[in-house]
Amino acid sequence: MDNPNLPSKKILLETHQRIKPFIHNTPVLTSQLLNEVSGCNLFFKCENFQKMGAFKMRGAANAIISLSEEEKSNGVVTHSSGNFAQAVSLAAQKLGVKAYIVMPENAPQVKKNAVKTYKGDIIECKSTLQAREAAANKIKEEKGATFLHPSNQDEVIYGNSTAAMELLEVQPELDFILTPVGGGGLLAGTALAAHHFSKKCKVIAGEPMEADDAYRSLISGKIETNETVNTISDGLKTHLGDRNFPIIKDYVDKIIRVEEHEIKEAMKLIWERMKIIIEPSSAVPLAAVLKNKSEFKNKNVGIIISGGNVDLKNLPFV
Missing domain, CATH: 3.40.50.1100 (Rossmann fold)
Structure with missing residues (x-):
């Protein structure tokens, strides 16, 4: 049953129409090699090709x-x-x-x-x-x-939902969509899109072990914070908010934590094999898939590549 405070499908469709003149409908890329490495069918929604280089x-x-x-x-x-x-x-x-x-x-x-x-x-x-x-x-x-709040504002969350809406238009048979989670705006928006535009798609987030407040929040049922955020994923150092957490709590299946070396390896794989630039935060969902291969085996898995604004003088795998 729908949460009465949840935005309707109509609101998300109107949001998409409103912002279309200001955004790119970004490509969905695949990689046969990464499918073989992960054991599933991966579909990357490449928001690193968005205007200004990120879903934001x-x-x-x-x-x-x-x-x-x-x-x-x-x-x-x-x-x-x-x-x-x-x-x-x-x-x-x-x-x-x-x-x-x-x-x-x-x-x-x-x-x-x-x-x-x-x-x-x-x-x-x-x-x-x-x-x-x-x-x-x-x-x-x-x-x-x-x-304007980067992640904990309704209009921001609804705008963010449009990335997953576009992904589901291209790949309606997805079993999962994974995003990174920091402030929770992308994850909440993705969960709304999956809820309204898919009959079966589960939403999962990847999160650095070094900044695992969202993972702990889902378990405790209240917003947790981090005392330290020692992660290369600089976009994921913030915590959830009162607008996005209720959506995440009700409509996100789980959060998978990954280690720093797993994030670096996933980032390196995408750079090397897909020939695209992504930032560390964007590698976290792939790291989560690679860590839990049995869960995603032979499934259709969407991954939202959140952004590609990386400091080329400070690459984590060099």
Whole structure:
């Protein structure tokens, strides 16, 4: 039975139509060799080919389009270590809206450079969540800007759902879709899409062992946090929120934890065998499949490659 607070199928279809002019319908790629290595049929939804290089463009575009004209005139503000920063900057630029981007001082330079290219106004802060939130709140008060959350906002989650919607259009017979999980926005959106647009597809997330708050949250039934986040998957260091966790709790089958060396090996496999650039966070779902081969044996498995914004001077497998 549907959760009464769940968005309808109609809302997700309207979201997709709304953001279509601002996104790419990204390709779904396959690899015979990776099928043989994993023992299943893999279908990679390549959001590394999305505008600004990650799925985050979908949620950012939907969130900004959904604002009133008055809200648009005052601009938007977010805090992000990278991909959502770029997505908000680019979506705002396309829609003629000012974007204020709070970024931790240790964010990858490649991501800062991209934000500048998209005309986002960067405000640097210390690399703690408290510092990020304080800086964003200050801009919100001073400029009247609307805060956009990278993962815990309905409009962002609905926008994110469109990646899995497109994947299921191409491959309606999927048994599983896997995503990485950090803040939970992509996972929740994917779970909504599978719930509304597939009769049998289960949704599973891969998560670094070094930042396994979502895994623990599913077990405890409440939002858990991490004391340390010592992982190369820089996009997965945040925790779930009160908007996405109820969806994840009800509609995500399980979360599989993977070790750092497994993430590196999966990332290397995709670079070498598929000849595409992905960031460490994007390798986590494949690492989860390779770790649990018996569960996925001979199944049709979709994997959402979340992004490809990687620092080429700091590759984990070099």
